[in-house]
Amino acid sequence: MKKRRLVAILATVAVVASLFAGCGGKPENKDNKAAQEQKKDETKKSDIKIGLSTDEGGLNDKSFNQAADMGIKKAEKEFGFEYKALESTKKENFVPHLQTLSTGANSNLTFAIGYQMAEALAEVAKSAQDKNFAIVDFAPDKPEDVLKNVQYLRFNDHEGSFLVGVIAAKTSKTGKIGFIGGKQSPLIGKFEAGYIAGARAINPNIKVDVRYADSFSDSNKGYELAKAEYGSGCDIVYHAAGGVGLGLFKATKEIKDSGKQVWAIGVDQDQVLTVTDANKKPMYADIILTSMIKRVDTATYEAVKEVVEGKFQGGKIRTFSLKENGVGIAPTSRGQIPDDVKDIVKQNVSKEVITLVDKYEAAIKEGKIKVPEKPEDAKKFTTDFKAE
Known part of the structure; x- marks a missing residue:
């Protein structure tokens, strides 16, 4: 009898022990596997x-x-x-x-x-x-x-440039605006075309002085061209010329400080914020009217993300349009100003003009306005769309 009871007790202990071993073992294996996968993933990245x-x-x-x-x-x-x-x-x-x-x-x-x-x-x-x-x-x-x-x-640089063309034409007091391009090419021609078309949508009789620097880095050339355009009667100049634009900003600042009402329009980034001095403070907040934003940062980020996730799509042409928020106007022009620079940066575009820009933006997104990509087409641009 005692022998049978002892056997039963030992059997019970064995079962319980195996259960505890099972309960403890499985999570440990899962944890180890997860840790190994994480380490593998980190190594891969x-x-x-x-x-x-x-x-x-x-x-x-x-x-x-x-x-x-x-x-x-x-x-x-x-x-x-x-x-x-x-x-x-x-x-x-x-x-x-x-x-x-x-x-x-x-x-x-x-x-x-x-x-x-x-x-x-x-x-x-x-x-x-x-x-x-x-x-x-x-x-x-x-x-x-x-x-x-x-x-x-x-x-779609022409779409974003159309919007800054609208802003330029509505803001100009002289009826003459300027454009400085880097090197003549189909790409920079899209900036020029959109700008001219946007301005003509507001004022079909507006004059646009177009000049090219044959460079994307010569800021001295940008300064020289800007001086010439302001001298010809332009009161607003838009650039699509990379580092050449720094010369435009310098010239605009000098002329504005002399008492004349002139503005520059930046490109690619919100240049009110990105063009800074040695102390990282905005240098030209009082002369950059707006900027045509081009989300190159979004494009490169997303391409890298695809690689990290093993989903890179070679052989693909990806277009960042106004509809996809790939281009547009500077956030600061809509009053979106970082707290740390609010004492320097102001909203230079009036709310009334922004309301108008929003209407044209919606019309482009909805296909009511097709923005020309070539300067020769932009010079003949007309639209039945009325935002005012």
């Missing part, structure tokens, strides 16, 4: 290498090169990976810099910033078909020229 080659404007152009860099740095902070940027100050740098950045087992994505790098990118991408690339501001005209390992990131 840390092994990722992202590269960027600027065009002649460089990383501190306060414009689209800087915006591209900002988008990648945002992703770097969020996901953690190795990032390297090279400044290509001349055309001869394009191919070797792209080759340097795309070399190595863990080189996952290399950015070429600007349409001027299109040929160099095609050359390098064709010779390194196991690597991923992306280019800002360019897409092939022919489908057969689209490379499977390249993502093309382009923007």
Whole structure:
């Protein structure tokens, strides 16, 4: 009897022990597996290498090169990976810099910033078909020229420029406004065309003085052209010229300080905020009327995010339009001003003009207005849409 009771007790203890072992063992295995997966994931992310080659404007152009860099740095902070940027100050740098950045087992994505790098990118991408690339501001005209390992990131610059053209025409007192482009090309022509069309939507008789710097970095040339345009009667000048625009701002400041009412319009970023002095304070808050925002930072961030998630889409042309909030006007023009600069930065565009801009923006998004992409078409632009 005692023997049977002892056997029963031992059996019970064994069952209970096995149950506890089972309960304790499974979570431990899951935890270990989760930890291993996390470690594997972290290793995978840390092994990722992202590269960027600027065009002649460089990383501190306060414009689209800087915006591209900002988008990648945002992703770097969020996901953690190795990032390297090279400044290509001349055309001869394009191919070797792209080759340097795309070399190595863990080189996952290399950015070429600007349409001027299109040929160099095609050359390098064709010779390194196991690597991923992306280019800002360019897409092939022919489908057969689209490379499977390249993502093309382009923007409807003409749509955003239309809106600042509306602002310029409504604000101008002289009936004459100016435009300074970097280098003549179909891309910069879109900025010019949209600006002219937007201005003509408000005033069909407005005059637009158009000049090109043949550079995206020569601020002295920007200063010289701006002085000439203001001297010809313009009271507002919009630039699409990268670092050249810094010369425009300098000239505008000098003329405004002399007592004349003139304004500059920035590009790519909210340049009221991004063009700063040595103390990181806005330098030209009193002379930059608005800026045409181009979300290059969003484009580069999203391309990197796709790589991190293993979803990069090579061979794709992605267009960032007004409808997608890929382009638009500066947030500060809508009164969205950071607290730390409210003592310096003001809303330079009146609320009445912003209301008008919103109506034109909605019309473009709804397809009621088709903004021309070529200057020759913009000069003949008319619209039946009435916002006033």
